[in-house]
Amino acid sequence: MRERPSARLLITTPKRRVLLFRFVHRTGVLAGKVYWATPGGGVEHGETFADAAIRELCEETGIRDAHVSGPVGSREVPLQLPDGERVLAVEQYFVVSTDTESILRDGWTAEEMEVMADHQWWSREELSSTTETIYPEGLVEMLDEAGVFSTERPL
Numbered sequence: 001m002r003e004r005p006s007a008r009l010l011i012t013t014p015k016r017r018v019l020l021f022r023f024v025h026r027t028g029v030l031a032g033k034v035y036w037a038t039p040g041g042g043v044e045h046g047e048t049f050a051d052a053a054i055r056e057l058c059e060e061t062g063i064r065d066a067h068v069s070g071p072v073g074s075r076e077v078p079l080q081l082p083d084g085e086r087v088l089a090v091e092q093y094f095v096v097s098t099d100t101e102s103i104l105r106d107g108w109t110a111e112e113m114e115v116m117a118d119h120q121w122w123s124r125e126e127l128s129s130t131t132e133t134i135y136p137e138g139l140v141e142m143l144d145e146a147g148v149f150s151t152e153r154p155l
Helices: 049-061 110-115 124-129 139-145
Strands: 002-012 018-024 034-037 040-042 066-080 086-098 116-122
Touching (some): 049 086
Antiparallel strands (some): 002 040
16 A cells, blocks of 8 residues: 655634635545545655645645644544545644635645635534544544643644
């Protein structure tokens, strides 16, 4: 199985909310799958995980005024891509602190426009109580360990 390195973003605001995108797959091998996930994407040839985190932040949100730190967590998980390929996702998670909750979709690819149906800024309480499918599993614990929801954490 091919490894697919990717940078994932834990984008937070002073209101202690985290950005997630809602993915809705209507066609292909993932048809019918609906879930919320952190922004981010694959590391391109010659990039570091940190470089990919900054690029993905700009492409997926349009946010340019932010502080990126990390990685604060990692995971390896088998994953099926929309084209049907099964890969081992090798993910590193970066905390992004920003003052805005506005995003732009200008940098989205056609595939992202097709499957990224919505976005929402989530509080710890909302994440802890939702019945929606959220990726990565254990996101609240990862955010707690990174100090994202701590009132003592400087943004």
